[in-house]
Amino acid sequence: MTKFAxxxxxxxIDNAKAQKEMAELARYLDYSLVxxxxxxSDKSDEVNRxxxxxxxxxxxxxxxxxxxxxxxxxxLKELREFRRNFEIVAIECRSTEALSVAQRDAxxxxxxxxxxxxxxxxxxxxxxxxxxxxxxxxxxxxxRQRLPEHVQIARIRNEIAKAKENxxxxxxxxxxxxxxxxxxxxxxxxVGMLLGLDSGEALKSxxxxxxxxxxxxxxxxxxxxxxxxxxxxxxxxx
Amino acid sequence: xxxxxxxxxxxxxxxxFDEERSIALVKCSREGVQKLRATLALIAEIENSPTAxxxxxxxxxxxxxxxxxxxEFFPKFRSYS
Numbered sequence: 246m247t248k249f250a251x252x253x254x255x256x257x258i259d260n261a262k263a264q265k266e267m268a269e270l271a272r273y274l275d276y277s278l279v280x281x282x283x284x285x286s287d288k289s290d291e292v293n294r295x296x297x298x299x300x301x302x303x304x305x306x307x308x309x310x311x312x313x314x315x316x317x318x319x320x321l322k323e324l325r326e327f328r329r330n331f332e333i334v335a336i337e338c339r340s341t342e343a344l345s346v347a348q349r350d351a352x353x354x355x356x357x358x359x360x361x362x363x364x365x366x367x368x369x370x371x372x373x374x375x376x377x378x379x380x381x382x383x384x385x386x387x388x389r390q391r392l393p394e395h396v397q398i399a400r401i402r403n404e405i406a407k408a409k410e411n412x413x414x415x416x417x418x419x420x421x422x423x424x425x426x427x428x429x430x431x432x433x434x435x436v437g438m439l440l441g442l443d444s445g446e447a448l449k450s451x452x453x454x455x456x457x458x459x460x461x462x463x464x465x466x467x468x469x470x471x472x473x474x475x476x477x478x479x480x481x482x483x
Numbered sequence: 484x485x486x487x488x489x490x491x492x493x494x495x496x497x498x499x500f501d502e503e504r505s506i507a508l509v510k511c512s513r514e515g516v517q518k519l520r521a522t523l524a525l526i527a528e529i530e531n532s533p534t535a536x537x538x539x540x541x542x543x544x545x546x547x548x549x550x551x552x553x554x555e556f557f558p559k560f561r562s563y564s
Contacts, residue, residue, distance in 0.1 A: 257563060260563060263563045266558065266559070266560040266561070267560075269558040269560075270558045270560055273557065273558050274537070383524070386525060387525055387527045388527065423562060423563050424535075424560035424561070424562075424563075425527075425533050425534075425535045425560070425561075425562045425563075426527075426535070427535070428524045428535070428537070429524075429537050429538060431520065431538070432520050432521070432523065432524035432537070432538055433524065435517045435518075435520035435521040435524060436521045436524050436525065438517055438521065439518070439521045444517070
């Protein structure tokens with residue numbers, strides 16, 4: 246049976262009722278893994294409390310940090326500080342310089358361009374062995390932004406086409422900060438097909454691709470990893 | 484979303500609507516299923532009220548949708564702005 250994942254939920258940190266409703270709805274809609282986004286300023290006890298609410302609803306929870314950057318130095322500083330503390334590091338690039346650095350850095354998991362879509366087109370261009378994924382948030386399409394809906398959809402379609410050309414893997418998430426913006430996985434896949442993915446790619450973007458990203462990071466961040474591509478298999482007592 | 488041509492291709496028709504549970508039974512062409520799903524997923528408001536539409540089940544026959552209850556329990560939630 247296909248397992249589905251939504252890697253971008255942004256429950257309000259100070260509203261336990263909204264968090265519980267989002268968790269119950271996500272579970273009902275058949276998600277098995279969710280990525281809950283926190284900000285750098287959130288306290289660890291708040292983070293643990295929110296995680297517990299989602300875990301109690303029967304979901305597997307991946308912690309995620311959303312970092313919004315405009316420069317290379319800002320990106321490198323944030324990555325040094327947060328990479329080992331979160332299972333998913335997502336970068337919102339607000340400049341071409343930041344995007345250029347983010348898509349080449351192996352520590353970046355997800356790149357999303359929500360605010361950039363409303364101003365000008367940023368284009369992905371893979372030039373190195375980065376494993377960054379392009380994320381499309383449904384809430385960007387659903388919410389009324391400055392641009393008309395058809396212009397937004399056209400920009401997202403262009404970004405997806407460029408990402409496919411440059412062999413970026415694509416993830417589609419809800420980007421929901423509110424239960425009203427959660428959608429069922431197959432409905433999100435249908436929107437993915439509207440945005441230029443074929444049916445197989447659209448379904449993978451909400452299932453196997455996000456799940457394998459989280460599993461890979463959990464292995465890397467686990468206690469048995471002691472360096473790049475070096476893992477302890479066992480310890481022999483002598 | 485898809486214009487008049489798209490509307491003709493999808494041919495959506497509301498067969499029945501349960502007002503108490505807010506569940507609609509909608510018929511469409513086989514080729515239009517994914518487009519209809521996408522359209523429903525993109526609904527965010529109706530007459531200035533925040534709205535979310537979920538596809539509960541898809542079947543080839545109306546009879547099978549009527550025979551099995553679509554939902555026994557749907558989580559309650561509301562909009563938080």
